Amino acid sequence: MTIRTRLLAVVAATVALTGSAAMAVAANAALPPPPSGWTQVWADDFTGAANTLPSGANWIIDTGTSYPGGPPQWGTGEIQTYTNSTSNVAHDGAGNLRITPLRNGSGQWTSARIETQRTDFKAPAGGVLRLEGRIQMPNVTGNAALGYWPAFWALGAPYRNDRYSWPAIGEFDVMENVNGINSVWGVLHCGVNPGGPCNETNGIGASRACPGSTCQGNFHTYAFEWDRSVSPNQLRWYVDGQQFHSVNQNQIGEPHWGNMTNHAGYHILLNVAMGGGFPNGVAGFGTPTSATVPGAPMLVDYVAVYTRGGGSTPPTTPPTTPPPGGVRDAYAQIQAESFDAQSGVIVETAGEGGQNIGAIRSGDWVQFNNVEFGSGGVRDFVARVASGAAAGISGLVEVRIDNRSNAPIGSFALGNTGGWQSWRSVPGNVSNVSGRHTVFLTFTSGQPNDFVNVNWIQFRR
Numbered sequence: 001m002t003i004r005t006r007l008l009a010v011v012a013a014t015v016a017l018t019g020s021a022a023m024a025v026a027a028n029a030a031l032p033p034p035p036s037g038w039t040q041v042w043a044d045d046f047t048g049a050a051n052t053l054p055s056g057a058n059w060i061i062d063t064g065t066s067y068p069g070g071p072p073q074w075g076t077g078e079i080q081t082y083t084n085s086t087s088n089v090a091h092d093g094a095g096n097l098r099i100t101p102l103r104n105g106s107g108q109w110t111s112a113r114i115e116t117q118r119t120d121f122k123a124p125a126g127g128v129l130r131l132e133g134r135i136q137m138p139n140v141t142g143n144a145a146l147g148y149w150p151a152f153w154a155l156g157a158p159y160r161n162d163r164y165s166w167p168a169i170g171e172f173d174v175m176e177n178v179n180g181i182n183s184v185w186g187v188l189h190c191g192v193n194p195g196g197p198c199n200e201t202n203g204i205g206a207s208r209a210c211p212g213s214t215c216q217g218n219f220h221t222y223a224f225e226w227d228r229s230v231s232p233n234q235l236r237w238y239v240d241g242q243q244f245h246s247v248n249q250n251q252i253g254e255p256h257w258g259n260m261t262n263h264a265g266y267h268i269l270l271n272v273a274m275g276g277g278f279p280n281g282v283a284g285f286g287t288p289t290s291a292t293v294p295g296a297p298m299l300v301d302y303v304a305v306y307t308r309g310g311g312s313t314p315p316t317t318p319p320t321t322p323p324p325g326g327v328r329d330a331y332a333q334i335q336a337e338s339f340d341a342q343s344g345v346i347v348e349t350a351g352e353g354g355q356n357i358g359a360i361r362s363g364d365w366v367q368f369n370n371v372e373f374g375s376g377g378v379r380d381f382v383a384r385v386a387s388g389a390a391a392g393i394s395g396l397v398e399v400r401i402d403n404r405s406n407a408p409i410g411s412f413a414l415g416n417t418g419g420w421q422s423w424r425s426v427p428g429n430v431s432n433v434s435g436r437h438t439v440f441l442t443f444t445s446g447q448p449n450d451f452v453n454v455n456w457i458q459f460r461r
Helices: 010-014 257-259 279-284
Strands: 041-043 059-062 088-089 096-098 109-111 113-116 126-136 148-156 172-175 182-190 206-207 219-227 233-241 242-248 264-276 298-308 342-345 346-349 355-360 365-372 380-387 397-403 412-415 419-429 436-444 454-461
Touching: 096 264, 109 264, 113 257, 126 148, 148 279, 148 298, 172 219, 172 233, 182 219, 182 233, 182 242, 206 242, 206 342, 242 264, 380 397, 380 412, 397 454, 419 454, 436 454
Parallel strands: none
Antiparallel strands: 041 298, 059 113, 088 096, 096 298, 113 264, 126 219, 126 298, 148 172, 148 264, 172 182, 182 206, 219 233, 233 242, 342 365, 346 355, 355 454, 365 436, 380 419, 380 454, 397 412, 397 436, 412 419
């Protein structure tokens, strides 16, 4: 749904049914239990009262015709204005979110677009991430549907702070549809624009008809998986459990795969655009037209995020070789991923080489045993840190010794550094320490969001 003008052939939208037909499922069904072997990490069942907005704890409602400072018309040429009016976005009182495009008497279109507050949906190291939504596309077809562009998709976290970082930061289009065609498109955007490994501005896409019943006017389950348990890593797209598209790590290559996977994660978006590059390209002319009928909503029964395998936290044994003799030199770089114990962090590939710990938010910590300070004389510590936190999100990186409940001996505050792999070395004063101690890095913030990645720490005399 971001910056592109895709001229996909209509034939791609009319792929014949394949595989077994999906079972019919009643509308506004309850949020299902996680699939076998999966753990639910986030979900919204949209069970609010009729004509109420979606949860502000879960969602941001985008308004206008662009992000402040971002490309006009959301980068796609779409012509509607997004609003926070319950006429455009609201619970329907029957367990669904309703996003409804409308046209006023002057011919101006309005609609809605929402995105998750969280930007850290990411496959755990050695595991799999699954984004899933049960959605009914707008029940409109033919000329009356020209210009309709419903979508369920995800954008890389750095886009929140750099509206021109697309497509390098990655985009996973779980479900897209245009012009009321009985088809679901799944698309990956990455690399550079134009061209690059994802053939921008088109992306790497595939499509098929919805199984069992048409996409329009019927609920289907759309899902995307990012699999880090296989080599090369793989991305997969599904409708009603039937896979219809995949892309693997070797197709993309470096540095592009790393650019879209090494940051903090992704946020999810739901919207119905009107007009723009994709519906215009498929139609062969500008949309919407005077024949387009307003008021056909997209209904979203639920959106859920699951993980499988790998775990959201690494094992408590260090993933790197422990220091010789088990003693760490306080005045040499201590690699953050060589912790002896931790809570809440992940280990990922660092853009500047090696590994870093990430997905760090308030209350997380890492522990380093047997750190030798010698006879003392410590004046400060330096941490190699990066942050792609949103505006207003910051926190403290703290050093404690011997017990996590002890008061910090030093700290520094950190906000956005320009991206989750935009590294800088930040010093913080510490109290003088001598002898051998257990060192804890602890993290404190007034917000629940991820706010820092750490590559290494080092004390200085």
